[in-house]
Amino acid sequence: MTTTTGDRRPQAYTNPYLAGIGLGLVLLSSFVLVGRGLGASGAFNSVIAWAVNAVAPAHARSNEFIAGYLGDGSASPLKSWLVFEVIGVFAGAMLSGLLAGRTKVMTEKGPRVSVRMRLAMAFAGGILMAFGAALARGCTSGQALTGGALLNLGSWVFMMMVFAGAYAVAYFVRWQWR
Amino acid sequence: MMAPFFKYGLFGDQTSLVVAFFIGIGFGFFLERAGLASARKLMAQFYLTDLAVFKVMFTSIITAMLGLTYLSWLGWLDLSLVYLVPTYLMPQVVGGLVLGAGFVTGGYCPGTSVAATATGRVDGLVSILGITFGMFVFAEAFPLVKGFYLSGAGEAMTIPKAFGLPYGLVVFAVVLMALGGFYGAGILEKKIAARSGE
Numbered sequence: 001m002t003t004t005t006g007d008r009r010p011q012a013y014t015n016p017y018l019a020g021i022g023l024g025l026v027l028l029s030s031f032v033l034v035g036r037g038l039g040a041s042g043a044f045n046s047v048i049a050w051a052v053n054a055v056a057p058a059h060a061r062s063n064e065f066i067a068g069y070l071g072d073g074s075a076s077p078l079k080s081w082l083v084f085e086v087i088g089v090f091a092g093a094m095l096s097g098l099l100a101g102r103t104k105v106m107t108e109k110g111p112r113v114s115v116r117m118r119l120a121m122a123f124a125g126g127i128l129m130a131f132g133a134a135l136a137r138g139c140t141s142g143q144a145l146t147g148g149a150l151l152n153l154g155s156w157v158f159m160m161m162v163f164a165g166a167y168a169v170a171y172f173v174r175w176q177w178r
Numbered sequence: 179m180m181a182p183f184f185k186y187g188l189f190g191d192q193t194s195l196v197v198a199f200f201i202g203i204g205f206g207f208f209l210e211r212a213g214l215a216s217a218r219k220l221m222a223q224f225y226l227t228d229l230a231v232f233k234v235m236f237t238s239i240i241t242a243m244l245g246l247t248y249l250s251w252l253g254w255l256d257l258s259l260v261y262l263v264p265t266y267l268m269p270q271v272v273g274g275l276v277l278g279a280g281f282v283t284g285g286y287c288p289g290t291s292v293a294a295t296a297t298g299r300v301d302g303l304v305s306i307l308g309i310t311f312g313m314f315v316f317a318e319a320f321p322l323v324k325g326f327y328l329s330g331a332g333e334a335m336t337i338p339k340a341f342g343l344p345y346g347l348v349v350f351a352v353v354l355m356a357l358g359g360f361y362g363a364g365i366l367e368k369k370i371a372a373r374s375g376e
Contacts, residue, residue, distance in 0.1 A: 013219070016233035017360075019212035023234060024241025026204035031246055033197055035182025036261040038205050040289035044313045052317065065320035084195045088202020089289060090296045095203070096210035097297035105298040108217035108285060115300075122217075122301040125284015126291070126308020127315070129277050133288060134316040135327060136273025137263050140287040141205075143270075145235060147263055149242035151348055153335040154265030158274040165278025170224040173283055177221055 011100040027149060036081070037146025041133035043086035045069050049077040065134075082142075110177040121176055132165075181255040206293050215293035217285030217301060224282050226370055229363040236356040247349050266330035284308060 013019075030037055049069035053060035060066045069077050097103040109118040133139040136158050138147070144162060147155020180186050184194050212234045213219040222228035249255035281287050286294055286305045294302025316323070338345045 013213035013230070014208075014211040016212055016230040017237050019208050020234040020237025021241050022211065023205065023208040024238035024245070026201060026208060027238055027242040028245035029204070030201045031242065031260050032181040032183065032249065032255060033201070034184040034194055035259050037242075038201070038289075040287075040292065041309070041313075044288065044309050045317075047310065048313045048317055052314070063317060063320060064324065065317045079195065081194060081198045084198035085202035085205070086289075086292055088199040088204075089206035089209070089292045090202075091199075092203035092206025092208075093210040093215050093293035093296035094206070096207045097215065100210075102210070102215075103297045105300065107300045108294075109301070110218075118301055119304045122284045122286070122304040123308035123311075125280045125282070125286070126305045126310075127312035128280025128283060129288055129305075130280075130309045130312025131316055132273045132275070132277025132280055133309075134273070134313060135323070136270045136277065137266070139277060139289065140235075140281075141289040143263060143274075145238060148235075148239040149246065150260060150262055151243070151336045151338060151345070151352070152262050152265065153337050153340045154263060154267060154270045156337060157265075157267060158270045158277075161271050161274025162278040162281065165275035166224050166282045167278075168275075169279040170221075170282045174225065176285070177218060177225070 010102040023145075024149075027145065031149075034081070037142065037149065038085065039082045039138065039142035039146065040086055040089070041130070041139040042082040042142060043080070044130065045134070046077045046080045046083050053077065110175070112178060113176050118176060121173065132162075181249065182259050185256075185259045205289070206296065209290060209293045210297060214290050215297045215299070215302070217294065217299070220287075220290060221282065221285055226366060227374075229367060232363055233360060236359060240353050240356050243349060243352065247346070262334035262336070264332045265335040266328070266332050268329050269327055270330075272326075 027038055046069050049060065049066045052066050053070055060070060071077070094103070107115045107118055109115065129139065136143055140162065143155045144159040148159055183189065209215055213230055214234060219228065220231055223231035246255065246257060250257040277287070284305045286302055288309055291302045291305035291309065295306055337343070338348045
């Protein structure tokens with residue numbers, strides 16, 4: 001499955017059950033330390049709130065969705081828990097990738113699709129995910145993983161729907177990988 | 179000393195941001211270790227050639243769930259102080275379907291796109307740009323979708339509470355379901371490997 005180019009062989013991935021236990025313990029420590037789970041999409045909301053507020057503060061205040069991330073205006077919306085956590089995700093993944101020799105500037109794709117087309121799909125997928133996560137109030141991390149462990153009703157419904165939506169569309173976008 | 183520590187005032191807002199950074203490091207580290215910073219590895223889940231996504235996700239869920247349950251039973255953690263995202267059923271059904279469709283279209287989910295970018299994946303970075311742009315469009319379009327966004331009860335609701343079941347029973351059922359799923363995933367992977375090897 002892994003293709004090796006260059007002189008350094010990337011290490012094989014960790015056993016999924018072991019990595020899952022590690023990830024589960026990180027999630028558990030988040031519950032124990034702060035009383036909340038992991039997340040990702042919320043950090044994007046904070047960045048957008050910050051950017052719109054910087055360019056057009058009155059417009060930002062008048063938009064309920066954005067205003068929700070601005071708080072009382074005493075602190076920057078970037079000083080949010082999820083923004084710091086997501087910066088950590090970047091650092092942690094970078095650390096792991098470098099240690100295992102898996103870091104490489106590349107575009108992940110199958111042999112029959114152009115880089116440009118693959119990147120267009122990544123952008124389009126990102127747009128869809130933003131809408132999905134905004135509507136659901138969380139993504140795979142904040143809803144499925146975190147809410148899953150908390151037996152949150154909405155999170156379990158969301159998780160089933162993510163798998164349903166993904167399997168339903170997978171056939172039509174398989175050309176990206178084959 | 180009772181958990182969650184932050185909610186019991188053991189540390190303040192500033193410190194919680196430092197804690198967030200370190201928790202994020204752990205999250206990103208294990209995502210990458212498991213291979214979930216790679217779109218091909220993530221997408222293998224949806225073409226059934228490698229079910230690592232399912233295995234990692236459900237192992238984490240049962241690990242954290244069992245940890246919470248035992249800490250709560252021992253009286254060391256107040257589960258009612260752990261934040262639950264409120265349930266808005268219909269927006270979460272539609273949001274899940276749309277996110278799932280976006281996941282296989284783009285190859286990453288929001289968290290894994292960050293981990294992918296950190297390991298040099300250009301498509302991960304473009305996925306981040308797409309999410310950022312999409313979030314901006316959603317925010318600007320919010321007045322149009324607000325009605326649907328707010329449809330539903332919007333309360334913190336757990337499966338045991340919603341169905342009137344004992345908490346421990348649901349925990350037990352989820353563990354059994356996950357173990358069954360792991361067993362099935364192993365069989366499925368073997369079958370598909372045998373078929374593609376022919």
